Amino acid sequence: MRKIHVACAVILHDGKIFATQRGYGEYKDGWEFPGGKIEEGETPEHAIVREIREELNTEIEPVRLLDTIEEDYPTFHISMKCFLCRVKSGKLELLEHEAARWLDREHLYDVAWLPADLELVRNQVEKLLADGEKDAAPKA
């Protein structure tokens, strides 16, 4: 089965995470953490910074790797590196997405997450918010 390598950003601010709705392609309308495919020769950290610049016109800092999600979709296998991130500058403009929401712990399951993202929310994001982490601290 075809394998794709993706990096995504869990942007945490004020106890809420930033979720985006896909604006095009096979999974249009599904909710995800913004990001995209890692290019040949690129590190996952570089890929996530590039993708967020391209999609949201925003500079982020990946603070730590939360998880690597492995998931079989009907036509491919996805390996997704998920970084906890903070915004350095920019206003998270939706250049490619249809919609976005800041979700707190009580509203985490209000959106129709893509399968890999649902796994991440269950495994990591729920715990992150339950632990009361409010902002992704910059790297020392």
Ligand SMILES: Nc1nc2c([nH]c(=O)n2[C@H]2C[C@H](O)[C@@H](COP(=O)(O)OP(=O)(O)OP(=O)(O)O)O2)c(=O)[nH]1
């Ligand atoms: N970006 C992103 N993609 C995800 C997530 N969860 C998930 O299942 N996917 C899937 C949807 C897509 O099939 C694939 C990522 O492709 P993409 O379209 O975002 O990547 P890209 O920006 O490099 O796009 P392209 O140039 O190939 O269109 O992974 C997620 O949280 N973020």
